[in-house]
Amino acid sequence: MNNSGRAGPLRTALLIGVAIFINQAMGAEAPATAPHGAMAMAEQQQRLDQLISSSTAPPPGVDPVAWAAIYIPPGNELTADRIALGRKLYFDTRLSKDGTVACATCHDASRGFTDHRNVSEGIGDHLGRRSAPTTMNAALFQSMFWDGRAVSLDEQAKLPILNPIEMGHPDAASAMASVGTDPAYQELFQKAYGRAPNYDDLGRAIASFERTLIFLDAPFDRFAAGDSKAISPAAQRGFALFNGKARCVSCHMINSSNPIGTDNLFHNIGVSARKQNFEALAHQALGALKDGSDVDALDKLALETDMSELGRFLVSKKRGDIGAFKTEQLRNVGITAPYMHDGSLHSLWDVLDHYNKGGETNPYLDGGIEPLNLSEDEINDVVAFLFTLTDSRFAAQNEAAMREQQAYAAKKRPFRDNALAHREVLPFEQRVLGPAGLK
Amino acid sequence: MKTPALLALALLAVSMHASAQDAAGTPQQSPAPASGTTQVKLCDNKTTVQVSKDAPKTREEGQKISDSLMAQWKAANPGKDWVQAEVEAHQVVTPEDNSKLVGTGQSSTYGAVTQQDVQVWNNETYKMAVYGSTVFHSSDELGSDIAVSCDMCHPRAANTHPETYPKFQPQLGRVALLRDMINWCIEHPVRGKVLAPDDPKMRALEAYILAQRKGVPLDYGKR
Amino acid sequence: MSDDMNDKLKIPHIRSVETRHLEEREALFRGLRNLDRRAFLKASGGAAAAAVAAGVTYPFHSFLPINVAYADEGGAAQGFNFAYISDSHLYVKKTNERFVRQLLRAVDDVNSLDPQPDFVLYGGDLAQLGRREELDMGAQILKSLKAPVHMMAGEHDWYYDMGEHWNTLFGPEHYSFDHKGVHFVVLMSVHEKDFWSARGMSPAERMHTVAGLDNAVQSAFEVGAPQREWLKQDLDKVSATTPVIVFSHSPLYKLYRPWNFWTDDAEDVQAILQRFDHVTVLHGHTHQVLTNRIGNIQFHGMLSTAWPWPYAPQGLPALTVQMNRPNPFDANDGLGDGSVAVHPDGLVDKLYNLWNRNPMQVKASYLSSGGKSDIPVAPTLSSY
Incomplete structure (x- = not known):
């Protein structure tokens, strides 16, 4: 690097060249060279180098007071050593029982820090029940997992490693045996936490690394800062709909203190109800209990069966939380398809179709979800707005994803129901009155 | 102590009330001027309607006659009693009494505050709140697509808590003023078109809602 | 880190969140099993689980059946x-x-x-x-x-x-x-x-x-x-x-x-x-x-x-x-x-x-x- 402190034309050109190269490289889906469809770990790390610095300063546009209040558990203040340790662990497949799965397998740097699958694939090609959310900006959530059962990344990071169908280590000791005996790790743990490797510090280190995965530099932010040309007129109309007729903002709160677009709450929008009704689900659980199952069997029932679809209810035990899942962030939503806790919606048009018809009717449906009567043009506008929330470092990838979704939506709109959306047929009408409906 | 200004207003209201009552009283039948029809006259002795003698003597028919008379009277007396009519239906809290200022004043340029000054202030202020009440109670005035008005959830502006604004409204993702929340309600529960901040209806709605919470201490930011 | 140490450092028991989740879920299912079997089997919906989870034993909407079949207590009235x-x-x-x-x-x-x-x-x-x-x-x-x-x-x-x-x-x-x-x-x-x-x-x-x-x-x-x-x-x-x-x-x-x-x-x-x-x-x-x-x-x-x-x-x-x-x-x-x-x-x-x-x-x-x-x-x- 030139140390003159002044960017000469040559250097600027070079930087632009590099930027173009990165964008092109990231525009295309990376070939899968690691197990379970992930990009090879070494290659992912190279990409990461191009994406982030280890700066922990508040991103531009984010309120510094809010930034300072972001929850970092005491004793795990961010340090370069902790981030370095966490980064190494994040890409280390030894954290899985069979050596095929790392954090980066399902939270792949080349795939929007998720895996672009409906539900994630763990060791032995086991499929889980839920879609992997992106680790980008995950630090800005108040709770982790789709049902919010972990309060911090530090806690979250430790769980998939021990989950039998994700990374599959039987216990913490087994996980520590796989990495803790490595002298390189022993040194890194010592530098990061001043003690020998242990499982809690492992979780803390991974969390520290994930706290650097902040991607909040999107065209929308430049628009919010006053550049009216930063996003298209369609996207601007979409933003007005987002705040108005389409009611998105009621749950996807977005502002400089809370930039990721979530209310951190849990809502039943009916996604689970599409696949099964909750009554039948509980009957199923009750049927299993009739034979006097032991607690282990019940636990399995909850973790690995359709009981998972009860969502937040399993954590809160509140009836209003049946079938409710955490409001996902909207940042980088263009490059983190598929959508919803089960990855059941392929495109953002599907997402808009889902909301436009008032979600999926069920007895626990959140009352804020109702038919929106959005026109096709209005749907296109809201989708255009959503694509402006992707960080500029992924501009090419975002563009490619938008084209792919557009092409898909032109052919398939499996969740569109205009009669419901335009309030000609009402939610509950056919459940109650049969196909003939109201006179 | 009742202030002269308020008394004046109240007297005005009572007299208007009385005239409205007289004018809108029950229909009376009077001798038929033309053969085959009966003339039905309103008790103001001016408004009339011709009714066929063959018309069925049903309640429904009777109601039609009465409706027709009322419609004529209202057309002939546009806006005559809107303040009184609104206040009779929806008691609107009266504004602060400023009559103690009568006879005072700090500048020789304008002299002392007069009885008339106080009355003007009072009357104009009250009228704005009363107009707000008519909008608040009318789905048509609000432009509702689904025949919903504010009073359906907020009788006499209950639970509108204007004293708590501005405050952070999580579901709007931002700090809301009272008018932002009014507009949210207009757009969603009421399903009408949002009002410009300086729209006379918006100003009047704010006036009415604030009037109904007279005396409650400001407590901005309260959830 | 031991609990002792956590206490000294005033570190919240973060780990216990997940543990508590598992414990509560276990209690939920234990509760379900211990319910009156007859009523239990009649109970409908995820709501039934909610009733138990909230420590509720009364007849709940959507899971009314629990305990609603009152025995005839001798009077003319039945529940x-x-x-x-x-x-x-x-x-x-x-x-x-x-x-x-x-x-x-x-x-x-x-x-x-x-x-x-x-x-x-x-x-x-x-x-x-x-x-x-x-x-x-x-x-x-x-x-x-x-x-x-x-x-x-x-x-x-x-x-x-x-x-x-x-x-x-x-x-x-x-x-x-x-x-x-x-x-x-x-x-x-x-x-x-x-x-x-x-x-x-x-x-x-x-x-x-x-x-x-x-x-x-x-x-x-x-x-x-x-x-x-x-x-x-x-x-x-x-x-x-x-x-x-x-x-x-x-x-x-x-x-x-x-x-x-x-x-x-x-x-x-x-x-x-x-x-x-x-x-x-x-x-x-x-x-x-x-x-x-x-x-x-x-x-x-x-x-x-x-x-x-x-x-x-x-x-x-x-x-x-x-x-x-x-x-x-x-x-x-x-x-x-x-x-x-x-x-x-x-x-x-x-x-x-x-x-x-x-x-x-x-x-x-x-x-x-x-x-x-x-x-x-x-x-x-x-x-x-």
Whole structure:
């Protein structure tokens, strides 16, 4: 690097060249060279180098007071050593029982820090029940997992490693045996936490690394800062709909203190109800209990069966939380398809179709979800707005994803129901009155 | 102590009330001027309607006659009693009494505050709140697509808590003023078109809602 | 890190969140297994699990079956359940489909009760402006209820044609019936003295005036002398030990006159009911959780399916535990339907099935003890 402190034309050109190269490289889906469809770990790390610095300063546009209040558990203040340790662990497949799965397998740097699958694939090609959310900006959530059962990344990071169908280590000791005996790790743990490797510090280190995965530099932010040309007129109309007729903002709160677009709450929008009704689900659980199952069997029932679809209810035990899942962030939503806790919606048009018809009717449906009567043009506008929330470092990838979704939506709109959306047929009408409906 | 200004207003209201009552009283039948029809006259002795003698003597028919008379009277007396009519239906809290200022004043340029000054202030202020009440109670005035008005959830502006604004409204993702929340309600529960901040209806709605919470201490930011 | 060390460093027991989650879930399933098997198997829905999880043993809406089959305790009365839906305020669908949808939601709720309630009470204000089409559509929707329906009239059903179409569809507006040893009386408590003739109001204007809760032009609600006389005669043949349950649209007591949370001759009606051991009054109109006791009479409100009312600024009965202040962004918050578990002695546990919230139950024992036992859980957000 030139140390003159002044960017000469040559250097600027070079930087632009590099930027173009990165964008092109990231525009295309990376070939899968690691197990379970992930990009090879070494290659992912190279990409990461191009994406982030280890700066922990508040991103531009984010309120510094809010930034300072972001929850970092005491004793795990961010340090370069902790981030370095966490980064190494994040890409280390030894954290899985069979050596095929790392954090980066399902939270792949080349795939929007998720895996672009409906539900994630763990060791032995086991499929889980839920879609992997992106680790980008995950630090800005108040709770982790789709049902919010972990309060911090530090806690979250430790769980998939021990989950039998994700990374599959039987216990913490087994996980520590796989990495803790490595002298390189022993040194890194010592530098990061001043003690020998242990499982809690492992979780803390991974969390520290994930706290650097902040991607909040999107065209929308430049628009919010006053550049009216930063996003298209369609996207601007979409933003007005987002705040108005389409009611998105009621749950996807977005502002400089809370930039990721979530209310951190849990809502039943009916996604689970599409696949099964909750009554039948509980009957199923009750049927299993009739034979006097032991607690282990019940636990399995909850973790690995359709009981998972009860969502937040399993954590809160509140009836209003049946079938409710955490409001996902909207940042980088263009490059983190598929959508919803089960990855059941392929495109953002599907997402808009889902909301436009008032979600999926069920007895626990959140009352804020109702038919929106959005026109096709209005749907296109809201989708255009959503694509402006992707960080500029992924501009090419975002563009490619938008084209792919557009092409898909032109052919398939499996969740569109205009009669419901335009309030000609009402939610509950056919459940109650049969196909003939109201006179 | 009742202030002269308020008394004046109240007297005005009572007299208007009385005239409205007289004018809108029950229909009376009077001798038929033309053969085959009966003339039905309103008790103001001016408004009339011709009714066929063959018309069925049903309640429904009777109601039609009465409706027709009322419609004529209202057309002939546009806006005559809107303040009184609104206040009779929806008691609107009266504004602060400023009559103690009568006879005072700090500048020789304008002299002392007069009885008339106080009355003007009072009357104009009250009228704005009363107009707000008519909008608040009318789905048509609000432009509702689904025949919903504010009073359906907020009788006499209950639970509108204007004293708590501005405050952070999580579901709007931002700090809301009272008018932002009014507009949210207009757009969603009421399903009408949002009002410009300086729209006379918006100003009047704010006036009415604030009037109904007279005396409650400001407590901005309260959830 | 050891717990000791955590304590010293004042580090929150973060780890325990996941542990607690697992423990609670284990307890949930243990609880499910330990339930009365017969009732348990009948229980319906994820809601059943919710009941147990919340430590609730009472009959819950959507999982009513738990503990509802009261043994015959020797008296004539048996325990049973009935459900209610109230205050739907229907416009025709093309005018306002939201209120229609919300009534449909309530019917869907009640139809999914397993087993079904003995009957469903409709608590009045089926229509918003008393029009034929509104009442006809409401009747069509209520026909799809699986259980038999008992209808009650409200002022919104009445003041366009003075009850003509309502009577045609549903029969007389006041009547009584007996069910499993309980004497039920349905009153028409929203008669108003004529305020419209002198003003020359059209039927539409009269209806519109009554439809405004805070419209002061209208008169106070009353049962009226002729109906009180009928009530006296109807009850003459009923013994004082027979449980009596009265349905009225307006509360049969005086709460807040400006909103007609009020029945003008309430004291006279209460006097007629005074000689009975156990009387329960269920009323609509107030669109909220509302609880009162006057002497031998226990009063319960019903939820609306259309919109919630705020609590009146004064006159709230001391026994009322308020429901949560509704969140306007959730159009169904503060709304719902509900059910009533009638004990063999005729007293009732009243369940408010609040949509999107935990249900609230107000037990007979709460009222009988003057609010000392079985206190319902207080909400987190009360009225301003």
